Amino acid sequence: MTPTLVGPDDLLERYDPALGLEVHVELNTATKMFCACPTTFGAEPNTQVCPTCLGLPGAMPVVNATAVESAIKIGLALNCEIAGWCRFARKNYFYPDMPKNFQTSQYDEPICFDGYLDLTVPEENGGEGEIVRVEIERAHMEEDTGKALHVGGATGRIQGADHSLIDYNRAGIPLIEIVTRPILGTGARAPVVARAYVAALRDLVAGLGVSDVRMDQGSMRCDVNLSLSARQSGVLGTRTETKNVNSLRSVERAVRYEMSRQAGILDAGGSVLQETRHFHEDDGTTSAGREKSDAEDYRYFPEPDLVPVAPSPEWVEELRAALPEPPAVKRARLQAEWGYTDLEMRDVWAAGALPLIERTVALGTAPQPARKWWLGELARAANESGDELDALGVGPAEVAEVQRLVEGGTLNDKLARQVFEGMLAGEGTPSEVIEKRGLALVSDDGALGAAVDAAIEANPDVAQKIRDGKVAAAGALIGAVMKQMRGQADAARVRELILERLS
Numbered sequence: 001m002t003p004t005l006v007g008p009d010d011l012l013e014r015y016d017p018a019l020g021l022e023v024h025v026e027l028n029t030a031t032k033m034f035c036a037c038p039t040t041f042g043a044e045p046n047t048q049v050c051p052t053c054l055g056l057p058g059a060m061p062v063v064n065a066t067a068v069e070s071a072i073k074i075g076l077a078l079n080c081e082i083a084g085w086c087r088f089a090r091k092n093y094f095y096p097d098m099p100k101n102f103q104t105s106q107y108d109e110p111i112c113f114d115g116y117l118d119l120t121v122p123e124e125n126g127g128e129g130e131i132v133r134v135e136i137e138r139a140h141m142e143e144d145t146g147k148a149l150h151v152g153g154a155t156g157r158i159q160g161a162d163h164s165l166i167d168y169n170r171a172g173i174p175l176i177e178i179v180t181r182p183i184l185g186t187g188a189r190a191p192v193v194a195r196a197y198v199a200a201l202r203d204l205v206a207g208l209g210v211s212d213v214r215m216d217q218g219s220m221r222c223d224v225n226l227s228l229s230a231r232q233s234g235v236l237g238t239r240t241e242t243k244n245v246n247s248l249r250s251v252e253r254a255v256r257y258e259m260s261r262q263a264g265i266l267d268a269g270g271s272v273l274q275e276t277r278h279f280h281e282d283d284g285t286t287s288a289g290r291e292k293s294d295a296e297d298y299r300y301f302p303e304p305d306l307v308p309v310a311p312s313p314e315w316v317e318e319l320r321a322a323l324p325e326p327p328a329v330k331r332a333r334l335q336a337e338w339g340y341t342d343l344e345m346r347d348v349w350a351a352g353a354l355p356l357i358e359r360t361v362a363l364g365t366a367p368q369p370a371r372k373w374w375l376g377e378l379a380r381a382a383n384e385s386g387d388e389l390d391a392l393g394v395g396p397a398e399v400a401e402v403q404r405l406v407e408g409g410t411l412n413d414k415l416a417r418q419v420f421e422g423m424l425a426g427e428g429t430p431s432e433v434i435e436k437r438g439l440a441l442v443s444d445d446g447a448l449g450a451a452v453d454a455a456i457e458a459n460p461d462v463a464q465k466i467r468d469g470k471v472a473a474a475g476a477l478i479g480a481v482m483k484q485m486r487g488q489a490d491a492a493r494v495r496e497l498i499l500e501r502l503s
């Protein structure tokens with residue numbers, strides 16, 4: 001059954017969207033949340049497991065102190081209160097990727113609560129960014145599940161698969177789940193606000209150094225809750241929860257789609273089902289998952305095998321004092337250091353290029369060329385392919401290398417763009433692309449001189465003008481040489497050679 005979709009302008013006349021975002025951040029601790037198993041990404045399946053994370057009888061969990069420290073840092077950066085005493089809880093449900101039959105999580109005693117995050121939400125028409133405060137209800141500690149791989153079907157989902165494989169390496173990796181209060185009053189900007197929140201949270205956690213926050217690798221995952229209420233009724237509608245949305249762009253699209261879909265149901269007099277939904281990258285739609293359980297269905301109870309966590313006020317204050325510069329402050333400082341205009345900075349930030357440019361500049365590239373390559377070439381490519389900017393396979397080291405080659409006269413901007421194109425197509429490092437595509441600029445006087453001589457001979461009128469002192473006419477000869485050398489001549493050197501011969 002194809003849902004009836006309602007356009008955004010139309011639906012906002014009748015409904016107010018309410019957003020709620022639940023983000024799971026996988027911590028980058030060396031070991032798991034309750035055992036000493038390593039957490040290396042991409043290891044052979046089921047090689048990083050032990051009786052504790054496999055839930056074997058008699059195994060006893062022990063809390064990872066570094067994970068608790070990371071949780072407190074995230075809470076402090078989100079302006080949360082930190083609990084003086086809190087416990088873990090068992091969240092009981094069966095799923096094949098969860099060998100213990102319960103997830104060790106936190107329920108009514110989260111370690112961090114009552115915080116907020118201020119976002120600068122870029123205006124669509126390039127106007128001044130608006131500050132939106134998102135209230136944080138809680139940030140709690142829990143463990144990740146394993147990973148199921150469904151083999152043989154077309155979609156990678158369990159429907160239609162021949163068999164399923166389970167890898168428990170991820171089971172027990174520490175997670176922090178950050179839950180917002182309902183975000184109201186955003187109207188047409190709800191999709192953009194959702195995206196801006198996840199981006200700001202990602203920047204904040206990245207700045208703390210406690211997670212890789214790679215949405216494409218699943219170390220940051222977002223569940224998008226959305227409901228519509230009758231305009232200005234103040235009564236929240238029934239929400240859906242779109243699970244594990246794994247890019248910023250998808251967060252925005254998932255909100256947009258759910259708004260349109262739910263409006264279609266409500267307009268027809270139907271009611272929205274409280275359920276989880278899956279997001280589909282290919283067409284930007286969502287489809288029904290399972291009917292959503294209420295908290296009481298999980299039969300939460302305090303975890304009897306773990307001692308309560310009671311961070312001392314001194315420790316919390318020590319961590320607070322050592323927090324890094326908040327992202328918004330850092331943004332202002334970098335803008336001043338780099339000499340970017342407000343508009344340039346906003347574009348850089350909106351494209352998620354800030355940390356990448358920062359690293360590129362640290363490798364010796366000047367701020368303006370760094371911005372030019374990241375926004376001009378790479379952000380455009382990311383937009384076209386739907387990839388995250390930091391997952392293109394071209395990083396700060398490659399950008400800095402290309403710029404070094406431009407400054408050293410091996411490449412001009414046009415050739416540099418072809419090098420980026422080659423790197424994005426997986427052709428290797430800058431020097432490998434240059435080699436394979438034969439892109440280096442010719443600045444060797446022998447080859448250039450021959451081409452210059454040929455151009456002079458072919459254009460005697462132009463040559464005469466230059467001899468008569470009309471230096472501006474050299475442009476036509478430079479053009480002829482460039483054409484002959486397929487754009488790979490060092491234009492400055494060509495000009496010098498022309499003027500030497502004709503003066």
Ligand code: ZN
Nearest residue numbers: 035037050053
């Ligand atoms: Zn283990």
Ligand code: MN
Nearest residue numbers: 024105142177
């Ligand atoms: Mn969770």
